[in-house]
Amino acid sequence: MKFAVIVFPGSNCDIDMYHAAKDELGEQAEYVWHDTESLEDYDAVLLPGGFSYGDYLRSGAIAQFSNVMKEVVKAAEAGKPVLGVCNGFQILLEAGLLPGAMRRNESLKFICRQVELKVENNETMFSAGYEKGEVITIPVAHGEGNYYCDDATLARLKENNQIVFTYSGENPNGSLEDIAGIMNERGNVLGMMPHPERAVDELLGGADGLKLFKSIVKQWREANAVNA
Amino acid sequence: MYKVKVYVTLRESVLDPQGTAVKNALATHRYEGIQDVRIGKYMELTLDESVQDVDSTVKEMCERLLANTVIEDYRYEVEEVVAQ
Numbered sequence: 001m002k003f004a005v006i007v008f009p010g011s012n013c014d015i016d017m018y019h020a021a022k023d024e025l026g027e028q029a030e031y032v033w034h035d036t037e038s039l040e041d042y043d044a045v046l047l048p049g050g051f052s053y054g055d056y057l058r059s060g061a062i063a064q065f066s067n068v069m070k071e072v073v074k075a076a077e078a079g080k081p082v083l084g085v086c087n088g089f090q091i092l093l094e095a096g097l098l099p100g101a102m103r104r105n106e107s108l109k110f111i112c113r114q115v116e117l118k119v120e121n122n123e124t125m126f127s128a129g130y131e132k133g134e135v136i137t138i139p140v141a142h143g144e145g146n147y148y149c150d151d152a153t154l155a156r157l158k159e160n161n162q163i164v165f166t167y168s169g170e171n172p173n174g175s176l177e178d179i180a181g182i183m184n185e186r187g188n189v190l191g192m193m194p195h196p197e198r199a200v201d202e203l204l205g206g207a208d209g210l211k212l213f214k215s216i217v218k219q220w221r222e223a224n225a226v227n228a
Numbered sequence: 229m230y231k232v233k234v235y236v237t238l239r240e241s242v243l244d245p246q247g248t249a250v251k252n253a254l255a256t257h258r259y260e261g262i263q264d265v266r267i268g269k270y271m272e273l274t275l276d277e278s279v280q281d282v283d284s285t286v287k288e289m290c291e292r293l294l295a296n297t298v299i300e301d302y303r304y305e306v307e308e309v310v311a312q
Contacts, residue, residue, distance in 0.1 A: 057269075058296055065293070094296065101298035103238070104245050148242060148299055174245070 001220050002028040004042035006072070006088075008052035008063050009034070013085065016197040017048045020213050024200045027217060032068060039071040043220060044081040047072070047088030049141070049195060059102060059144050060090035069095055081125055081216050082189040086142055089181075089191030098184055098191045099157070100149035106174025110143040114205070117180050117194060118168040121161045124183060125219040126190045129211035135168045136208035138194040145193035147175035147182075160185050165192055230275040232286050234304045236295045237268030282306055 003021040007014045014031060021029035032039065034052075039045060053062035063069065069091070076082050076097055084092040092098045105111060114137050119130040130136065149157070154176065157163050165181035173193070181192030196209025238244045244266050251265040271294060279285055286304050295302040 057293070061293060061296070093298075099298075101296050103242065103299060106243075106245050108245055108249055146245070150241075150298075 001025075001043045001217050002030070002041065003044050003046055004032040004039055005029055005046045005048060006068055007031050007033055007048070008050070008066065008091075010052045010054055011048050011050035011087070013049035013087075013195065013197060016195070017046045017085070020197040020200045020210070021046065024210055025213050025217055034063070034066040034068045036068045037071065039068070039075050042075070042080070044216060045072055045075050045083070046197075047082070047084035047091055048197070049086030049088060052087055052091065055087075055144075058090075058094065059087060060092075060094040063087075063091045064095040073097065076184070076189050079186065079188050081220070083126065083212075083216070084189075084191040085195055085197060086140075086145075086193055089193055090144065092189060092191040097189050098182060099153045100147055100176075100182070102144045103146040103148050103174075104144050105142070105146050105172070110141075111145075111172045112141040113139065113172075115140050115170075115172055115180075115194060116168040117165045119164070120166055121164050123161070124164055124187050124190070124215075126183070126212055126215055127164055128219060129215040136211075137206050138196055138199050138209050139205075140172055140194045141198075142173070142193055145173040145175065147173075147179045147193075149176065156185075157182055164190060165194070229277065229309050230273075230279065230282050231307045231309050232273040232275060232282070232304055233307070234271040234273065234286070234290060234294055234302060235268055236271070236290075236300050236302045237266050238299055239301050242299045 005017045018029050119134045122130050122132045166178040167180050171178045183190045196212045199206040199209035246267040247265040290302045
């Protein structure tokens with residue numbers, strides 16, 4: 001399986017994403033610069049965290065208009081797995097691939113620490129490796145992770161089981177309904193504020209994020225075994 | 229030429245954590261009677277005469293990029309100025 005790790009000016013979790021896919025999963029991975037005009041060669045897209053374009057105007061606001069984002073939209077429409085973490089999540093929201101928007105953290109502070117997440121939906125290509133209701137530990141590192149959407153959107157997210165992860169116990173940023181990660185209706189685009197790529201090895205302080213990446217590969221292998 | 233002033237603020241229905249912090253800070257400085265503080269962004273655009281329909285162009289720019297209409301409201305003022 002071949003992963004594209006999208007790199008914007010200001011991305012800073014791209015190396016961690018690459019490490020997760022290449023070294024921990026043992027799959028193929030390549031860095032893809034933001035002005036690339038095709039993602040056809042890749043099976044999955046990883047949008048890393050960081051501060052693309054310096055977070056100017058709003059987090060993710062400028063990145064949504066880069067060349068590669070047109071291709072990310074195409075990849076999403078083709079049903080390929082698209083994972084956006086932290087700034088990657090913010091970009092997916094700005095690009096309209098996921099509903100809602102981010103506000104400043106309620107505390108107005110940048111928060112960087114381990115948090116507990118509850119797996120709300122494990123019937124997804126990203127979370128199948130977890131138990132439903134399982135509590136996992138993944139680090140967060142953001143100043144704008146306070147998820148917001150209107151009531152109608154929230155009702156739709158709940159109805160379609162699009163809320164994949166919530167904060168368990170203390171909510172670090174004040175997000176609506178403790179939301180930490182949501183997916184699109186089709187289930188192939190996931191955005192989350194916590195960083196699973198920073199929790200792929202006990203050496204890093206935990207490996208609870210690894211199952212997320214493994215779930216993507218497992219689902220892809222099963223889907224493609226038919227044609228093999 | 230046109231000078232366009234764009235104001236972007238969080239929607240009334242969206243809690244503004246920065247505004248709340250500033251409101252509390254003003255209260256600690258003993259300013260009384262402050263009902264609410266909303267923090268926003270102010271942008272100045274200078275457009276030349278080649279821009280056809282200024283009003284609809286600015287509106288489109290606000291909708292597409294300058295504001296995130298999920299959480300933000302915007303308003304703008306267009307002023308015609310003589311080029312220096």
